[in-house]
Amino acid sequence: MPSALARPLARLIDELGKLPGVGPKTAQRLAYYILRAPGPDAEALAAAIRSVKTDLRYCSVCFNIAETDPCAICSSDERDAFVVCVVEEPLDVLAIERTGQYRGRYHVLHGAISPVNGVRPDDLKIPQLAERVKRGGIEELIFATNPNLEGEATAMYLAQLLGGSGARLTRLARGLPMGGDLEYADEVTVSRALEGRRAVS
Amino acid sequence: MRVVELALENLRSYADLTLPLAPGATALIGPNGGGKTNVLEAIHLLARGDSPRAREDRELVRWGATTARARADVLRAESERRIELLLFAPLEDERRPRRRLLLDGAGKRPEDAGGELVVVAFFPEDVELLGAAPPARRRFLDAMLGQVERAHRRESRELRRILEQRNALLRAAREDMTPPEAELAFWDRELVRLAASISLRRAALVAELAEPFREATARFSGASGLELRYAGQVGGDTVDERAAAYEQLLREKRDRERWQGTTLVGPHRDDLSVTSAGRPLPTFASRGEHRSAVLALKLAEAGWLTARTGETPVFLLDDVLSELDPARRDALARAIPRDAQALLTAAVVTSLPDELRERAAVLPVRMGEVG
Known part of the structure; x- marks a missing residue:
């Protein structure tokens, strides 16, 4: 049966459909939008997509995605090199940067331990972290992996691995979200918040 | 506790059913394949979040429909609760939406189903329980x-x-x-x-x-x-x-x-x-x-x-009586507390033991119609 779709359009729909969160209908709508968009817009999109693959690299120190190696944070004199915050994904760096409070550096693992998905410690940037700690000069490691099963598994593995390194090991606190209501929190969150309660000063 | 009203939309054989349920025993009587078990299954689903028979939500959705809805209004000693469950049977190559659970109209995680309505269920599948x-x-x-x-x-x-x-x-x-x-x-x-x-x-x-x-x-x-x-x-x-x-x-x-x-x-x-x-x-x-x-x-x-x-749980007894001898039927009938809501299914009314026939409301069920 001859396809009613011109081949370039069909190809674009297929490619868009591979994106996370994009189903067949959305892919079609996006493809037609791109088709009808003014020339420079579509070109700019294509160039932006190409550029993330060609102009970005991993920082060889923290493994964040950056334009330069080492990245801006790792090469900045204003960032405290004694404190390293360990996160799962580059987006987590953004989350912590948004606080404007953190003056240390980072280490991006690019995932969390999950044997079901075939992810074991050596598949992450864990050997590189151990190496980095061994080189010395790190006084505190903050484990900021997600508070879920895989994130906890990763944090505990790191704690075991780096326990003897002399660096202070800390974990982000868990508990109630700001602006939330206690009565709507689930029991696990509330019991963690109870465990982590602090004296009011 | 008891179910005051059960409503089903596109669930199994029921396109649209609103069924008020009496306290005490109710016998659903009708030919096989008429939809008696589906009523009990729906209550089980609302109570425990799963069906004794269906592995996937898709099986529970009426053929040709994409969404099924089940609702039970539950009266407990000190409260009333409305439990609603939405199930989806997605079309080919569509992603399957998750179930939706509503308690008194407020969305909850589907895993939180269970506990609002407490049931004791006996379905034919359970006969194998101790041998399986x-x-x-x-x-x-x-x-x-x-x-x-x-x-x-x-x-x-x-x-x-x-x-x-x-x-x-x-x-x-x-x-x-x-x-x-x-x-x-x-x-x-x-x-x-x-x-x-x-x-x-x-x-x-x-x-x-x-x-x-x-x-x-x-x-x-x-x-x-x-x-x-x-x-x-x-x-x-x-x-x-x-x-x-x-x-x-x-x-x-x-x-x-x-x-x-x-x-x-x-x-x-x-x-x-x-x-x-x-x-x-x-x-x-x-x-x-x-x-x-x-x-x-x-x-x-x-x-x-x-x-x-x-509180006394709701009894769901699917086709239990037909395979019991008269003495055991009577024993079972006596074992169901008088204050319990009990829903039983049977093909013919004569399989009800006397004790139950006296006190049970009888609901004829056939071809997806109740009453």
């Missing part, structure tokens, strides 16, 4: 606990995920010959924590069921000396004792686990055993004896749920 493989009996215990303890539901879910991860790790380590010790530590710790808590709750439950079960079997079959026991890997009366025992067992089985590439320690290896004079039930019991023993177990369950929740 152990997973069915573990599910039976977990479902009973899950109706009254949220923590048990949550921990059972967590244990499943821990086991998946731990098994995957053991398999991977076996394949590439890496020692998994350091990687196992976290999964071991979580496994021990959950195993201790889950097995303790189950063992305590079975201990509480043992005596009522003995009484019920005696009333039912005249059989005496049937023993109900939790066959667990470890003992202990506290979580700490059990955790220590599980740790010890993990150490002992370490090599075997690595060699077999799977988790050999944990409540997923336990069982509920029924024995008579030391012999396991399945080896000598007839089908009738099995049925009686399972019914006795369900009656013990009803008593336990009543004691735990302070």
